[in-house]
Amino acid sequence: MAGWSQFQLGVHAGLTTKQVQMYESGATTISITALYRISHALNLPMGYFVKQMDKVLKLPPARRAIAMNAEIEKALDMYFSIPDGMHRVLHEFLTGLVKRGRELM
Secondary structure, three states: OOOOHHHHHHHHHOHHHHHHHHHHHHHOOOOHHHHHHHHHHHHOHHHHHHHHHHOOOOOOOHHHHOOOOHHHHHHHHHHOOOOOHHHHHHHHHHHHHHHHHHHHO
């Protein structure tokens, strides 16, 4: 959102980098106090995060689990922004990349 690293968000919100990492990954539940600190640091209303969660909860269960992971969510957003005809090209590229990665292991 602000282009900050986890460390920078922690500094602005008065949280440790480890806390930010755990909240972002879903490894721990965020407290109302921490949510307030983060929303204040980002200059966003706390309701912003509730709206985002409402969107996630409306997804089918399999998609919901994926959406809880920020990295995967970003990748999916990028994938769906690619023009339709390019999905096959991306699939072939990723297949080759995975195959090459396995060969190197």
